Amino acid sequence: MRVSLNWLKEYVNLDGISVEDLAHRMTMLGLEIEAIEEPGAEIQQVYVGEILSIEPHPDADKIVVCKTNTGGPEALQICCGAKNMKVGDKVPTAIVGATLPGGFAIGRRKMRGIESEGMMCSGKELGLGDDHAGLLILPPDFPVGADAKPLLGLDDVIFEIEVTPNRGDWASMIGVARELAAYYNRPLSIPATPLNESAEAITGLTSVCIENPELCGRYLGRVMKNVQVGPSPQWLQSRLQAAGQRPINNVVDITNFVLLETGHPLHGFDYDLLAEHRIVVRAAKAGEKITTLDGQERPLATDMLVIADGAKTQCVAGIMGGSHSEVSENTTTVFLESAWFNPASVRKTSRALQLISESSQRFQRGADPEMAVYALERAAALMQEICGATVARGAIDQHPLPLPRKQVTLRHARCNALLGTPIDAEEQKDVLVRLGFSILVEDAASCTFHVPPRRHDVSMETDLIEEIARFHGYDRMDVSLPAVRPSAHVFAPQYQPERALRHFLIAQGLTEVFHWTFCNAQDAEKAGLAPALRDMVALENPLSEKQGTMRSSLLPGLLNHAAYNLNRGAASLAVFEVGPVYAPVWKNDLPTQELHLGMLLHGPSNGTHWSGAAKSYDFYDLKGLLEATLSHLGVDATFEPSTAGTFQPGQNASIVVGKQIVGTFGKVHLAVAKAFDIDPNLYLLELALDSLLSQAKPHGQFSAIPTFPPSKRDMAVVVDEAVPAGALAVAARAAGGSLLKSVELFDIYRSEGLGAGKKSVALNLSFQADDKTLTDNDTQKQWDKILKKLQTDYQATLR
Amino acid sequence: MKAALEALESGALDEIAGIDDLKILEESRVKYLGRNGQVTGILRGLATVSAEERPAMGQAANRVKQAIADALDAKKDTLEAAAFEKQTTAEAVDLSLPGRRPRPGHAHLIPQVADEIVDIFRELGFQVATGPDIETEYYNFDALNTPADHPARDSHDTFFVKPGVVLRTHTSPVQMRVMEKVQPPVAVVVPGRVYRVDYDASHSPMFYQFEGLLVDEGVSFADLKGTLMHFLERYFGPGHKVRFRPHFFPFTEPSAEVDISCTMCKGAGCRVCKHSGWLEVLGCGMVHPEVFKHANYDYEKYSGFAFGMGVDRLAMLRHAISSIGHLYENDLRFLEQF
Numbered sequence A: 001m002r003v004s005l006n007w008l009k010e011y012v013n014l015d016g017i018s019v020e021d022l023a024h025r026m027t028m029l030g031l032e033i034e035a036i037e038e039p040g041a042e043i044q045q046v047y048v049g050e051i052l053s054i055e056p057h058p059d060a061d062k063i064v065v066c067k068t069n070t071g072g073p074e075a076l077q078i079c080c081g082a083k084n085m086k087v088g089d090k091v092p093t094a095i096v097g098a099t100l101p102g103g104f105a106i107g108r109r110k111m112r113g114i115e116s117e118g119m120m121c122s123g124k125e126l127g128l129g130d131d132h133a134g135l136l137i138l139p140p141d142f143p144v145g146a147d148a149k150p151l152l153g154l155d156d157v158i159f160e161i162e163v164t165p166n167r168g169d170w171a172s173m174i175g176v177a178r179e180l181a182a183y184y185n186r187p188l189s190i191p192a193t194p195l196n197e198s199a200e201a202i203t204g205l206t207s208v209c210i211e212n213p214e215l216c217g218r219y220l221g222r223v224m225k226n227v228q229v230g231p232s233p234q235w236l237q238s239r240l241q242a243a244g245q246r247p248i249n250n251v252v253d254i255t256n257f258v259l260l261e262t263g264h265p266l267h268g269f270d271y272d273l274l275a276e277h278r279i280v281v282r283a284a285k286a287g288e289k290i291t292t293l294d295g296q297e298r299p300l301a302t303d304m305l306v307i308a309d310g311a312k313t314q315c316v317a318g319i320m321g322g323s324h325s326e327v328s329e330n331t332t333t334v335f336l337e338s339a340w341f342n343p344a345s346v347r348k349t350s351r352a353l354q355l356i357s358e359s360s361q362r363f364q365r366g367a368d369p370e371m372a373v374y375a376l377e378r379a380a381a382l383m384q385e386i387c388g389a390t391v392a393r394g395a396i397d398q399h400p401l402p403l404p405r406k407q408v409t410l411r412h413a414r415c416n417a418l419l420g421t422p423i424d425a426e427e428q429k430d431v432l433v434r435l436g437f438s439i440l441v442e443d444a445a446s447c448t449f450h451v452p453p454r455r456h457d458v459s460m461e462t463d464l465i466e467e468i469a470r471f472h473g474y475d476r477m478d479v480s481l482p483a484v485r486p487s488a489h490v491f492a493p494q495y496q497p498e499r500a501l502r503h504f505l506i507a508q509g510l511t512e513v514f515h516w517t518f519c520n521a522q523d524a525e526k527a528g529l530a531p532a533l534r535d536m537v538a539l540e541n542p543l544s545e546k547q548g549t550m551r552s553s554l555l556p557g558l559l560n561h562a563a564y565n566l567n568r569g570a571a572s573l574a575v576f577e578v579g580p581v582y583a584p585v586w587k588n589d590l591p592t593q594e595l596h597l598g599m600l601l602h603g604p605s606n607g608t609h610w611s612g613a614a615k616s617y618d619f620y621d622l623k624g625l626l627e628a629t630l631s632h633l634g635v636d637a638t639f640e641p642s643t644a645g646t647f648q649p650g651q652n653a654s655i656v657v658g659k660q661i662v663g664t665f666g667k668v669h670l671a672v673a674k675a676f677d678i679d680p681n682l683y684l685l686e687l688a689l690d691s692l693l694s695q696a697k698p699h700g701q702f703s704a705i706p707t708f709p710p711s712k713r714d715m716a717v718v719v720d721e722a723v724p725a726g727a728l729a730v731a732a733r734a735a736g737g738s739l740l741k742s743v744e745l746f747d748i749y750r751s752e753g754l755g756a757g758k759k760s761v762a763l764n765l766s767f768q769a770d771d772k773t774l775t776d777n778d779t780q781k782q783w784d785k786i787l788k789k790l791q792t793d794y795q796a797t798l799r
Numbered sequence B: 001m002k003a004a005l006e007a008l009e010s011g012a013l014d015e016i017a018g019i020d021d022l023k024i025l026e027e028s029r030v031k032y033l034g035r036n037g038q039v040t041g042i043l044r045g046l047a048t049v050s051a052e053e054r055p056a057m058g059q060a061a062n063r064v065k066q067a068i069a070d071a072l073d074a075k076k077d078t079l080e081a082a083a084f085e086k087q088t089t090a091e092a093v094d095l096s097l098p099g100r101r102p103r104p105g106h107a108h109l110i111p112q113v114a115d116e117i118v119d120i121f122r123e124l125g126f127q128v129a130t131g132p133d134i135e136t137e138y139y140n141f142d143a144l145n146t147p148a149d150h151p152a153r154d155s156h157d158t159f160f161v162k163p164g165v166v167l168r169t170h171t172s173p174v175q176m177r178v179m180e181k182v183q184p185p186v187a188v189v190v191p192g193r194v195y196r197v198d199y200d201a202s203h204s205p206m207f208y209q210f211e212g213l214l215v216d217e218g219v220s221f222a223d224l225k226g227t228l229m230h231f232l233e234r235y236f237g238p239g240h241k242v243r244f245r246p247h248f249f250p251f252t253e254p255s256a257e258v259d260i261s262c263t264m265c266k267g268a269g270c271r272v273c274k275h276s277g278w279l280e281v282l283g284c285g286m287v288h289p290e291v292f293k294h295a296n297y298d299y300e301k302y303s304g305f306a307f308g309m310g311v312d313r314l315a316m317l318r319h320a321i322s323s324i325g326h327l328y329e330n331d332l333r334f335l336e337q338f
C-alpha cells in the first residue's frame, strides 16, 4: 500500500517528526516499510506559467513558439512540440536551470534556430502518470509564478507499506493515521460529511432485501440524483496518483478515494439500470452468469453471494461489479452501496473465480461495519460537492447481524511475565485506551476492555499483550538467556549418525550434493529404475512437468548431476548425496519417506599430476568406498549379482544385509548413459540408510594388543575362473580356526601355463596366538586344513 | 715382534688413507680388526711372548689397534659425509613443482550451515527433532492456528499431493509433532526441507528452513530476544546490529521479524538491503495459545517461543551468494568453494 505523507497529514498532525523518525516508528509498530519514495525530490524551479501567445515556428511544422509568463520580469520565449494548449492556459514551466525527474537539467537552447528559454511540461515529465500526449493544463486558479511542486503534490513522501493479513484496519489512510495518532498521542481528525439532503426520501426510490444475513451482516445505501460525470479536480487526481491509481471519472474516483481513505470498499450502480430500482442480496442461482467490469463472463455457483436487482445479478458481492449497471458518462442517478460481507465467503468466492480486487482483499481481511457508515456519508458528501449530486433524504441501513462486541480481560502480571519486561499497569491500560479499546471493569490486577469492531485480530489476552509490546517498543524490551531444561526424550535418534556418515564420506574425498527432491516419470525411466520405483508420489500442482513427482530414488538426480557438470567441463566426479526418497505407500495419512545414500564416481581418481598418469575410477573404487562406509556404520553386508536396469550386466551388484537387499551399485548401463548423454565410465550406488542408521552401534570393546608375534604365510591356489575369488577367502577364514587372525587376498594371476579358464588366487594368511609364539608346526597344521578345505570345496590345486 | 707391529701400523694407516669407498673401508676393518684380522692375530700371539715382555708388548699392540680403529672411524666419517653430499645434490627437488594434493571432499553449503546452526543451539541445550517433508494440512496449517479460511492460507504457494496432504511449507509442523509426544520442558531445533510454489532469483521451490521451539514455565519474550541475539552474534560474528520489529504469524503472538544491519554495506544502504540498511533474517514469536490448545499444553502454566529462518538466506548473506539457484544447481565449481 502506498501511503502519501501529505495525505496522512490531513488526519493527524505530524509536525516535528522527521521522515526518518516516522519511517522508523511505523516499522517498530509493525507497519513494514518496503520502500520510501520522494517522487518530486529532483524537481527544482518548475513554476506555474501562463501562456501569453502561441506563434508558428518559421522553420518547423511541428513546433510552436510561445511566450509564457512565469512571474519573472519578462515573459519567456519557449519552443514547444505540444498541441493541446491555448493562449491563457496555465502550465507547469521549467525555467533555465531547472531539473526534472531523472536529473534532467533544463538549459537555454536553440530549436531550429529559435531560442528557447525553458520547457513547458507534460504530466509524465513531472512523474505524474503516463500521460505524454500534451502539456499538463493546470487549474486556472493556480497563481502565476508559484512553485508548481507543492501545488501538484510533488513535495510528497510515499511510504510503500506491507500490511500484514491480520491488520485489515491498517489498509487505509485513516487506518495508518489512527495508529500514528495513538502512538504520538495526537488527535485523529476525520473529515466532516455535511449533506444537504433533498426532500425526496430514499424509501420512495429504492429498497434493499438481504436474503443471506450470515453472508451480509450489514448493507447501507444512498441514492444520488443529477450526478454530473466528468473529470475529477486536481487535488483528487493527485491523491489517487500518489496512491498509484489512475483517475477515471469523478464518480469512480470518489469511490476509489474513499476506499483508500477509509479502507472501506464502496460500489456505485447506475440506478436507472437496476431493474425495479431495488437491491436483493442473495446467493447466486444455479447456472447464473455475470459479465464483470473487466469484461469477462463468469459462471457463478450457488454458494456465492451476489447483489441483484429486481431481475438478475448485477455484482459479485464485495468482489467486482457487473458491466451492465456500471456507472458511465451517461449516468445521472447513482445508487451507492456500502456493506459488510462475510470475510470467509468473499475469500472463497474470490478464490473460486480467480478474481482478486482491492475490494475483495479488504473484505476478506474483515471490514469494519462502523466504517461502512462513515464511508457512505463521506462518498455522498464528495459527490454532492464534486459531481453536483442531489442526495436523497436518508440512507438505507439494514443491519440484520451486528457483530458481537468482544470483551477481553488483561492481567497486568501475565503481560509482564510473557514479555519478560516490567511494564507499568498504567502504561498497559494507556496503550489500549489510545488504540480505541474502552475499559469496562478494572481492579489492581486486571482490566477488561471492549474491543473496537475494526479489530478483528483481537479476541484474547495475548492479543492485548501484543498491542502493549508494540507500543512499548520491541527495542526497549529486556534481553535474557533462558535456562533451557532439555527434554529427556530423543526426538531424532538418526540425526547424529547421519551427520557422522556425511562427514565420514567427505573425509573420503567425496563432495556432497544437495538436490531438489522432485523427479519425473521420464527421468525415472531413462535411469532404468524398476517399475515399482517409477510409481512415484505425484504433485497436483507441480511447478512444471519436470518437477511433477517426488523422487523415488537418488539415481536420476545423480545422473542429471553428472550430465550437468560434465557438460560444464568437469574432468572427474566423486560425489555423494544423503537425502529422502518417497514412495506412494501410505501410512498414517502420509506416503513413505526413507533416507538414502547415493554415490557417483567418474574419471581420474587422483587428478592429473606431472609425476605420472592419472588412474580412473572403476568398480572396485566404488566397492571399496561402500565397504568402508559399511564398516563405518558397523554393518556386515554381502554382495550378490543384480539385474537392476541402471547398471551394466556383470558390474551390477545388490547389497545384502541380513536377508534384505538394502542397495545396488555398479557401472552405469550403456543405455542409461546414452539417455543422459554422458560418458558410460561412471559408477553409481544407492543404499537405504534407515535400517542401517537405526541399528545402534554397540560401544567398541577393547581387545588386548597381542604380545606374541604373528606368523604370516602365503597360499596360492589355482581354481576355475568361475570360482569367485572372494569365496576362497571366506572358506579360508572358516577353516583356519581361532589362530587365523586375517586373510588378505593379494593377487590374481592368469597365464597360459595355468591353462585356459583357470586363475591363480594368492592369499596372505596371518596366524597368531594370544599365549605363545607359534611354532612352524602350529602354523602348518592350520595351513594344511585351509588348503584341504579349498581343495574339497573349490577343487583348488596348490600352485 | 715390535718391528712387525710397527710395519703393520704404517701399512694399515697408509692403506686406510688411500681408501675412497665405504665398502672397501669395511673390508679393511675386517682385514685388520676382524676376528681373524692381522691385529687380532698379533694380540693372540702375545701368549707366546715371555712374561716380562708381555705387558710392554701388549700395550704396544693395543695402541696400534686403537690407532687403526681411529683411522678407520675417521675415514668412515669423511666418506659418509662425502656420500651424503653427493646424495643431497642428486635428490635436490624443484621446489616450484606442485605437490601431490589429496582431493578433499566438500560439505554442501546448506547442510554445512545447518550443522553449524544446530551446534550453536545445542550448546544452549536444544536438541534436534525432525519431521516428514510430505505433511498433512492439519500439521502444516490447522494445528498452527491457520484454519482453512485464515488469510495467511490465501497465498497460493502450497504444493498439494492430494486434498489434505501437502509438501510442508515450513518446518513448523514439527512443533506440533514434538509437543504431541511430550509435555514441557521442550527445547528443540528442526532443520529441514520445505516447499513453496515459487521460483526466481531469490526463491526456490524447495529450500531449507531451521525451526526452534522452547516451552517451559516462565519462558518470556526477553528470553526469545536473548536467544536469537546470541545466535546471530555467533553466526554472523560480532559487530552487527540486531532489530526486532512487530510482524504477524498465525502461530505466534506477539510475533516479530528480526533484521540485522546489512552485511554488505554495514547499514549505510545498498541494493542488497534495498537501501534500508537492514536485512530480514528470521521470524519468531511467543507460541500462540491456540497452538498450545492443539498440543494439550496448559497455557496458564507454560509459555514458549518459536522461531524460523531460511538456512539458504543465512548462507547467501554470509557468503555473498547472489542467487539461490547456485545452492541447488550443484555445479562443482560452486560446491568446491566451500
Ligand SMILES: [Zn+2]
Pocket: B262, B263, B264, B265, B266, B267, B268, B269, B270, B271, B272, B273, B274, B275, B277, B278
Ligand atoms: Zn546494504
